[in-house]
Amino acid sequence: MLNCFCKRFNFIVNIQRSVHSDLLRNFVWSPNISPRGEQSQTLSTTSNDRSPVLHPLKVLQPHVAVPLIPESSHLFDPSNEEIIGAQKIFIPMQKGSIRFLKAALYTEQLPEYDLPEVAFIGRSNVGKSSLIKALFAAADEELKIRTSKTPGQTKTLHFFQVGDFFSAVDMPGYGHNMPAHFIDSAEKFLKTRRNLQMTFLLVDGKIGMTPLDVKYFETFEGFNIHFCIVMTKIDKAVQSILVRNLMSVIRHREKSSFCFPQPFLCSSVTGDGLALLQAFIAYVTGNMQIKGL
């Protein structure tokens, strides 16, 4: 079992470190196909008494004249069945199977294991800890993730182990109140960590990409690491602002060789977009097969 997992993990590492982009670019954006599992409601900033929107990008598309993702690009669009399968990974199978593993700063303190990792980074206060807390809501009591209105609270790399599946890494924020060791710890981790399968660069849906976000977007591009934009707090943005900010993200993404073509839109408050992001995490960590890929 372990052997099998290690082989699979090595396979994924090899693919994702070398021809990762080819694999991820197999998704076909097909705006005319009727959305699978799409709910009828539109994104709303006011109502919380509704079920979460599964695929916020698709809900926004009819309100925008141009394709939010060009037709030549790619859409991660798992079936309902695949999404439900992926969600099981985010629920503890037994007490402690999803757990806070350790806080670390430098290379020698990092956990040693054969687990794939995904990291969450972004401006201070963008909602990194809240997003991880929401993704793992079923394990919230064990994880005890702290969120705060005060920017710059996460000072070290926090590792959360998700069974034998993968680890999620909550990283210190850049910008206001960022720790002095950011380059030696966070940037070095991103540049050198072999277990890292995907870095999620979080951008505030209401504020959009700040000059600092653009700087780090370009920095990650220079690191040759695969990353993906997650727009957070979409419940706080009116639709027109969200679309404007999304278009700006897409313009940057179009110039990039390492950023995944499809941004993910999420709200940790309403739950919009979380199930899709869970499925994507399950996919990039090698824990989920998608039909036809």
Ligand SMILES: Nc1nc2c(ncn2[C@@H]2O[C@H](COP(=O)(O)OP(=O)(O)OP(=O)(O)O)[C@@H](O)[C@H]2O)c(=O)[nH]1
């Ligand atoms: N409305 C809304 N508020 C959010 C959302 N996500 C986070 N917040 C709020 O934004 C603030 C910052 O959230 P955190 O998750 O602590 O942000 P962080 O990026 O981890 O912050 P640092 O650790 O300081 O870098 C908190 O007050 C959260 O309640 C969201 O999706 N919607």
